[in-house]
Amino acid sequence: MIRQTAFDGMHGFSCGLVLLLSLLLFGCPRLPEYALPHINATGGDRVFSGRGFTYRALTVHDFGAQSPPELSAGQAKHIFAHSCIRIRLRRKTSFLITHGYNDYFARSFWAGSIQSIGFEAVMIPDCSWWNPRVPPEKKGYVLQHEQIHFALMELAARRLSRRVGKNISAFSVIDSSRQGVEDQLKEKISTLVQRENTKILQAHTSFDEDCSLYFDPEKQQWWFDKVNKELGTWKK
Numbered sequence: 001m002i003r004q005t006a007f008d009g010m011h012g013f014s015c016g017l018v019l020l021l022s023l024l025l026f027g028c029p030r031l032p033e034y035a036l037p038h039i040n041a042t043g044g045d046r047v048f049s050g051r052g053f054t055y056r057a058l059t060v061h062d063f064g065a066q067s068p069p070e071l072s073a074g075q076a077k078h079i080f081a082h083s084c085i086r087i088r089l090r091r092k093t094s095f096l097i098t099h100g101y102n103d104y105f106a107r108s109f110w111a112g113s114i115q116s117i118g119f120e121a122v123m124i125p126d127c128s129w130w131n132p133r134v135p136p137e138k139k140g141y142v143l144q145h146e147q148i149h150f151a152l153m154e155l156a157a158r159r160l161s162r163r164v165g166k167n168i169s170a171f172s173v174i175d176s177s178r179q180g181v182e183d184q185l186k187e188k189i190s191t192l193v194q195r196e197n198t199k200i201l202q203a204h205t206s207f208d209e210d211c212s213l214y215f216d217p218e219k220q221q222w223w224f225d226k227v228n229k230e231l232g233t234w235k236k
Helices: 044-049 070-078 138-166 178-211 217-233
Strands: 004-005 012-018 078-091 094-102 107-116 120-123 171-177
Touching: 012 217, 044 078, 044 178, 078 138, 078 178, 094 178, 107 178, 120 138, 138 178, 138 217, 178 217
Parallel strands: none
Antiparallel strands: 004 012, 012 078, 078 120, 094 107, 107 171
């Protein structure tokens, strides 16, 4: 089996489990081109979107899309499932924007800072697809596979929350307008998530290479236990 992972938007990724029809007899196994993880540099505002649900156990009903994404539509007959997962700001995030006046330069200014911040992984049902032809005996494997990708993204969000929280003062900005301050703060946050996506990409790829090229319940269970242990360490 081949596992497809593809980042959907700058702040998330989509992933799908696909079936390998030919045996890899020689050399090191590699995901096919269409199944390789990738980052899409569009959609920066998605980190501020309220769409999606936060980390929990997945079910088949969480996959609401009627078809796989355009990126992999040509390989739809091989795809078992396609998940759309992103990192977004948690609701506890708050900003402080104030207006001031500089006597020396005789001009007003706006200052912005982050008071509290946190990130979370969310799954977006309306762009997540489940192939109705998934064999019944493979359903558990496919769901567990998507669950692990969801967990990897949630771990990335928690690490980012802790890292940014320890250096929150570095995100203060000044501008001549309130809108300029808001834009700068949004850009800083979007850049943070983009960088985290790039970091976590290798973990998703490693997991797919371990558990997507072949049907390997034992290896996938090892990954499942690993991410659950890490989730217990990285509390929200």
